Amino acid sequence: MKKTRVISSAMLALVFGAACNDNFLDRLPQDRLSDATYFKNENDLRIYANRFYTLVPAQTFNSDNNSDNFVPRDRNTFLAGQYTIPNTGGGWTWTNEREANYFLARYERADAPAEVKAKYAGEVKMFRAYLWWRKVVQFGDVTWFGGDLNENSPELFAPRTPRGTVMDTVLKDLNYAVANLPVPASAEQDRVNKDIANALKARICLWEGSYRKSRGLAGATEWLREAANAAEAVINTGNYAIWSNGNPAKDYVNLFLQEELRGNREAVWPRRYVKDQSMHNTTRQISDIWPSYSKDFVEGILCDDGLPIGLSARYQGDETPELERTNRDPRYQQLIVTRDYVVSQNADGTADRVTLPRIPAITTGYASAKYKSPDPVQWVANQSTLDLFIIRYAETLLIFAEAKAELGEASQAVIDQTINKIRDRVGMPHMKIATLQKDPNSIFPTLPVLLDEIRRERRVELAQEGFRFDDIIRWKAGTLINNPKTIVGMKLTDALRAQYPASQVAGIQVDADEHIRVYTDITNRTWHDKLYLYPLPLQEMNLNPQLKPQNTGW
Template sequence: MKRTISCLAIALGLVSCNLDLLPQDAIAPETFFKTENDLQLYTNSFYNALPGAEDVYNEDVDNVVKTSLRDELRGTRVVPTSGGGWSWGTLRNINYFLANSNKCPDPKAVAKYNGLARFFRAYFYFGMVKRFGDVPWYSQPIESNNEEMLTKARDPRAMVMDSVMADLDYAIANLGNARQVNTVTKWTALALKSRIALYEGTFRKYHPEYNLPNADKFLDECIAASDELMKNSGYTIYKATPQTAYQKLFASDNAIAEEVILARDFSDESQVYHNLNYYTMTASYGRPGLEKRLVNSYLMADGSRFTDIQGYDTMQFFEEVQNRDPRLSQTIRTPGYTRIGETTRLVPEFGATVTGYQLIKFVSEPKWDTFNKDITDMPIFRYAEVLLNFAEAKAERGTLTQADLDRSIKLIRDRVGMPTIHMADANAKPDPYQAEMYPQLKGANKGVLLEIRRERRVELVMENFFRWDDIIRWKEGQLLTRPFKGMYFPGPGNFDLDKDGKVDLVIYEGTKPTVPGAQILKLGSEISLENGNKGGNIVINGHINKSWNEARDYLYPLPTQEILLNPNLTQNPNWK
């Protein structure tokens, strides 16, 4: 079912950018909220709070690199005058519904749609807490004469998150058991609870500076929610041929409902589109490409570590992508790649990818390549994430067993024919390449947690900005200050990227050569290597300084205008 903003939603004042008051011209609640259809019509508008397509695929932290850098990576965020995410219109609409839904005489319908509203209130507050930490908790719409609520101080994060969990528990108890890929159900609420509880539990564990209690309680909540979904929902990992299953999952016009719990629906019939194909194949959107450290993190097909191979860091493209985890060749163009439904073999196009590792995840048939004309559905929650959450929470709690890995990570790896994680081996010999990236990680389960983090990064790349959230909750902002790199080249020369006997790429100095059919890039201007004409990895944005303030940057600042209007609000630490 497609979700759109209705005329009723507009009439009820659903478009807002601040803590709006009840609109005086709203449809009177005494004449509305009388039937289940009224409740459904109103709550349909809540779906607009879910991520749009670009919010799903458009990540640009340290997994996917572009020609430009976000302010968060450059360290150039400033305190905004207004806006900055301090927006409460969505919450006001939810609370207005909850204050009036009981006018419907059907108690089952009221409970169901209240469950939906409280799901979205939990979703809203999770976003606000991630961004700002302590925030005011509002469970009722605010009247214009309620000075106390209008000038409310920030409530403690611990109190807000307890309220979020209570909302989710209500949603889980009152939403239907049916699996519906475009509708929030009990299973969606359990998946959200799994996500939120893992985030909050690990944030509290790795951020002692905030003095937040009960990290283990949230990890246990994650384990319980994930376990219930794993045992009772009927969701599975989508499987087909190991060499295509992962790619097909994301290139499907209609979300594959055996794994996707909730998705954004796009269709040609309804003329609802996004821009994914165009985004990955033109220079207009920053030429996105995988970053070198992520490419290095993909295991070999036999489960061994690529970074244990002598000389891995100077391997050229063809050699480095051989016999790797099949998800690598289903995420980027590798030798032999063809578009879906076509037979022409394609190499990476450097005009469309700044690192050389050109994205193909979500890329569908060429007929959808036109600007803003793509229709692949966008997953917001899928079963693989729940399995990853379960394994990580168990490992963080110290209760993980090999049996737990076999009912979680193993299922994900079985999709592409990869060996599972062996807990004892991982803990006995932690991967030094991964360990260097995550210095905060310590303890007896360090090795297996490193492998779970690897798995999470590989499986969830390009989805829902998971990587940003993971870096924040693990307190590893230092990762964002490292140089971003791409393919390795030994210096200027002619390169046959797929070893078919034809030159695909020329990197030159001096006079531009003529090589029919080849991409031609000038060293130092159109492509930069670490050591100039002596070669090295492609360097992206090497001239731009990146910084991270450990005492400040894990939270965003509140807008100055809001602090001036409400003297009871305080600014986040070290933002001036």
Template sequence: MNTKFLFSFLIVSSLFISCDDDILDLPPEDQLTTDQFFNTAKDLEVATNDFYTMLPTTGTYTDDSSSDNIMSLTPAARIRGGRIVPTERGSGGWNWSRLRDINFFLQHYKQVESLDAQKHYGGIARFFRAYFYFDKVMRFGDVPWYGEVLEAGDEGLYKARDSRVLVMDSIMADIDYAIENIPAEVELNRITKYTAQILKARIALFEGTFRKYHGISGGEDFLEEAANTAEDLMSSGAYSLYTVGGPDEAYRGLFSRNNQDAVETILARDFDQELETHNLGYLMTAPTMGGWGMMKDAANSYLMADGTPFTDIAGYQTMGFYDEMQNRDPRLTQTTAGPGFTVLGSDDPEPVSLESSTTGYRIIKALPDRSQWSSAYFDVIIFRYAEALLIYAEAKAELGNLTQSDLDISINLLRDRVGMPHLNMAQANANPDPYQESFYKNVDQGANKGVILEIRRERRIELFNEGLRWEDLMRWKEGKKLEQPMLGIYFPSLGAHDFDNDGIADVYLHQGDPSGAPEGITTFINVLQRPLTQGTSGNMDPFSDGGEFDEAKDYYYPIPIEDLQLNKQLEQNPKWEH
């Protein structure tokens, strides 16, 4: 039976069932909750189980389609510059109901006599409060801090926003409590000390770099916390990188297998064919659904197999698909379908198909076997060890105290997994990659600029399609990256093209009349419907209108109008007033 994420209301309701004939003799439900429920360790476990529903599920593998990593059939509002001020109270992310649930628990959990139970489940509740507030700060900046349950009519409900400093200090206090008090166990589907460590490291890196690049004081302290916490997790020996299948299979296999294990995966959402399924397989394969396509500049960022930049090659901009996929970082063709791509569980190459991809670079990271393309049940990774390695290296580099030894125990382990040459700090700093620098106009211009750019490259590649890219651009103050062209595969002309280099054309481009296509074509593209940048040649251009990002307002989300009307002490985020 799937026991990972239990819905506590189902369990709690079973506790209320009585054998007595007269159910009306039972005390009120709220009295049961406080006086009769918070009394044993099991009660606390049941109560905290519901908090797990706050964690992301399939959204982990769909959020990048609202960034510069992946283009979907319908460009997201936040990359179009189309976000609007929501009207309805509690909408647009400004919802506090789950916080009340957490604070209610923290108000009553010490009724349990067991100090071990208090520490364990109190730590879990604080983990989720830190998680809840971290999301709020990322979206809105300053927010009201509520550390206790408030009832209707309480004046505190209508307080002004507290400072980012107070809220972030409170978040860090909560996550530190969680680390100190939740047992250090390796549990794939439960919150443990290690889950709290990876969350703290993520929070601290975000806040440290956000403050550094947005001109807010205190960033160094958070970067120190990020590096130290990531190092603690690394030193624990609890996790390592998943390497089954070797350089040509391990990275893809980590995500596409049905059942995760606790080698690299710190926390996963468990799915089961009989109990709970999801639609990711359908989104990734149905032409009328997600249509996800990797952006050209993301594909360009994967290094050559010898560790040199692909973009150093003369004419890389107009290189054909087959040629650009040769001798690259193996993660490229374990993330997007390359020549000779085979579906998981099959030995036969899949016919070339660009119909389910807006850019032609079809996403295969986490693509399951064909039996799950309509209803999938493979597990979804929420936190994994590789992120700790990336956090450690980035925090040290931003602080200015990164060494080659630090890279060797972090970034270079990720490269070892796929058989790539090591990142050399001195070489990176001596020769910053101009292509990467073109993405990040605000990057630190000091002695570590080159290696910071390489760590950002590594992070984009390693964590591609894991839902972190938008937050990365926001914390680096690189929203304007969204205004750069979001393009796909290059075609030199209309007509037939051989994507597998087997002498048989696979793709045929036309202007409404495909009648001249040779036999064997598996993908037809009408450029009148799926345009190229230069009409009859150029890159696929699924977002010809281009992105729009307002530096004055778009790093934050707006607060709903009704909430501003109900609480006159709230102020709207800058430039969202109208």
């Protein structure tokens, strides 16, 4: 059984008090930590920094529901144009940012070597960079403040800082973290290190660089270069590799069903769980809900000859689920539940297997197999001990490939070093730049073929890991949501319908091509450009009129 030091929310609950002015009571609190008595040594710095470790999320089973990849039973209100401006909250909260600034204003008090203090400052600056980046992703221009505030701070009533200026500060924080965090071999176990900082920097810089490029904003090339360099720094360490046990039909799905990711070379940054100490509910939730892929996503998966379905003679059509899965990228059957999929591996050695897609419980018929453990022990509510990824090496390789392609520098050597390493796990043919053909059904018809195929590889490999909506935003590709195939499911022919009990399929409607309609009151969604940003809450804008104007369209 794995053992670890668990960083829990309970041990992070530090409350800082201020001394009273009354002479009789002018002493430090005796029952809690105070500003005046804290930040004395390395342990104080470590414990304070612990609070930020839960802020960067691991992947979750429903993290792509707000995209063209999945069709949730309840329509996503944001993409449906039904999101209303909140009165308060809505992501416009700054507690974590203030706590980071609070630390950075005081950490140098500690009686510790300069390099130790710089290490913990690097941790907190890395997390602060992440926090401010997420604010920029959500709101665009946001108010930057570099110190901890009080009720009299002028920043509370300042206008928003231009997003570019905020992102420049984010990059400075990331560079400080990379420079001051230790390499993994020297780092304390389960704490962030230089490789994690570089991998996170690569993620953020790719987002910013492609966001600027898609909108013709200055600085795109510089940010893409930073992304490529940070990803390459991780690659060049030689510390990481694509995990494989030599079983192309199972290795991809099994990567996400491991109880111990420590030592797995694909785990740049894992989130680890331990029985009776730190557990999660993802495995139970996916067993109950079974997220459903869209027809659009399924049609984007290549055939096993490396060609898209619109070009491959290997494609068998979609008259039945069995035909549709035939001759496809092996990730197809590791992402999507089809006939004979093992739902439960029973203690007596028997297995419960899928016979037909479980519609309408699975809205589209394309149930997700990712994170779905066949071990009933993992299904107990809030008792799963399967580790999850925060950053895995495949993402870093995909960042490097995309950034180099955007820069016009994606040689065959780059593709062999990245895309083809990922494909080797599942036995897919290598991508060859010289023989790439433009998909006639491409969702990016004007994109150069190499970049189009890199985006496809990213979509499939990182499905259900929480990147897709961010990708749509940074590429300025919101109109992908308009495609009717993003909200329909598998083909339900009369012949297939006849295999189900009549009562089970009586209420299921299909479109003109016999694809399951999940939302029977609409045939497509309509993208509005205001959705590239969220609105600021009304109460905050009333309290600080300098935050106006509201984001465009809201």
